[in-house]
Amino acid sequence: MRFKQVPAPPASLDALADYRRAVPLVPGSEDDCCARLQRRTDVATRPDARTWLTFLRALELVEETDDGYARTRRDADPTDLADAFRERVFGAREVLSALGDGPVDAAEAFEAVRPAVPQWERHRNPGTWEADWRERVERLLAWGVLLGLAERTGEGYAAA
Structure with missing residues (x-):
């Protein structure tokens, strides 16, 4: 899930x-x-x-x-956190994949994630879904940095 x-x-x-x-x-x-x-x-x-x-x-x-x-009672190992983020948070895989071709900014990462946004999300909030998902992508990028999966560069974000 x-x-x-x-x-x-x-x-x-x-x-x-x-x-x-x-x-x-x-x-x-x-x-x-x-x-x-x-x-x-x-x-x-x-x-x-x-x-x-x-x-x-x-x-x-x-x-x-x-x-x-x-x-949970198990230790919060940084590697396990990074793996869980990548595999269990919707959009994380797609955002991290967008970093594979070199530095990207949040707008470019959003464009990579755009096809994965479910149709029901687009229909539920037709006037705001893009802004909502742009903000979500920015948070995913920031989590990627915190969890050691990405790094912030002068040009945006890159894979760590």
């Missing part, structure tokens, strides 16, 4: 660990986990907390159980 939610990345992997630690080890409801994320991190709104919860699941730092959501 590939997850669509992508929050703005934190400043460091240490900050990512803070988001993970905000989710309990003992499974809790989505509401409880979102409230904890808001109390223990800089997440301001419930929708933003839900985005983080989903994204942490994508990175395999949180799991959904029959009893709710819980922090």
Whole structure:
């Protein structure tokens, strides 16, 4: 399964660990986990907390159980995080593939991802889907940098 939610990345992997630690080890409801994320991190709104919860699941730092959501107990290895990002976050593969031909800017990366944007996304928000996905591509690129899969250059972004 590939997850669509992508929050703005934190400043460091240490900050990512803070988001993970905000989710309990003992499974809790989505509401409880979102409230904890808001109390223990800089997440301001419930929708933003839900985005983080989903994204942490994508990175395999949180799991959904029959009893709710819980922090995983395994170490957050940077290589595993990068692999989970590439394989489990919708659009990450496509954005990272766009970096293979040399430095690209966010607009060029968006053009590479454009064919992968589902039709239902285009129809759901016909006036805003392009702006929404351009922003999403910028966040994916920033996550790629944070996870060591990309680097920011003077001309844009390149594969690391």
